[in-house]
Amino acid sequence: MSHPQDPQQPGWGGPQQPYGQPPFQPQPPKKRGVGKIVGFGCLGLVGVIVLFGVIGALLSNGSDSKDSSGSNDVEPTASTPKKDKPAAANTAENNEKKAENQVVVFKVWGTAPAGALGPLDITYGSDSDNRKGTFANGKFEATLPLNKDALYYNVTAQLQGSGDINCSVTVEGHSKKGHASGGYNLCTAQLSSGLLGGWD
Structure with missing residues (x-):
């Protein structure tokens, strides 16, 4: 006579599920967040770019400091540009140029022997x-302070019978x-004040 099998007893296929209950289903694996992966990827890319920028800045600062310290003992040659003049020299040159621009220069030069009426x-x-x-x-040179209100500046030289002369005003x-x-010809040079303040 056969006995009914106990559901808790191992049988042909191991423990039997109670009749009418669905078999146990395993839980599905957890999904990784796609957003997290993309976020970490972008953050890594930004980090690499920043790292390259820092390395580049360090390298360029290193080469600048080497140049400014003068550790490279290269003698200046024709192809090496000359360093700027000291600030004091530049200031002195600028002051000289300003002083030149504040005066009017008159010149006469050439040959002009004295004639019956006297010298040139x-x-x-x-x-x-x-x-x-x-x-x-054989020459004449004079300067006058520049008067911005002057309408013109001129120089005139008249020969006394013979000679060859040039004249200029600056x-x-x-x-x-x-x-x-x-x-008895005249040498004349004149600069007039322009409407816009220049001289011509």
């Missing part, structure tokens, strides 16, 4: 200040020249 006749100045000059050793780096030769 020179006048120079502005529309409000006229002066007489003396020609000696204001703020602008120059005008003239020439005369023979007889």
Whole structure:
């Protein structure tokens, strides 16, 4: 006579499930968050970029400090650019240029022997200040303080029977020249104040 099998007793297939209950199902594996993976990937990429930037900055600072310290003992050559002049020298040059721009320069040069009326006749100045000059050793040079209100500056030299002369007037780096030769001819040079403040 056969006995019914106890559900708790091992049988042909191991322990039997109670009749009418579904068999046990294993839990599905946990899903990884795709957002977390993408986030960590982007963060890693940014970190690599920052790391390269820091390394690049360190390398460029290292080369700059080496150049500025003068540790490379390279003698200056024709192809090596000269270093700037000290600030004191630049200031002195600027002051000289400013001083030159604050005066008007008048010149006459050439050959001008004295004639029956005497030596070369020179006048120079502005529309409000006229002066007489003396020609000696083949040249004449004079300066006047620059008056910004002057309408013009000029120099005139008249020969006394013979000779060959040149003349010039210079204001703020602008120059005008003239020439005369023979007889009682005039050498004249004039710079006029322009409407916009320049000289021509």
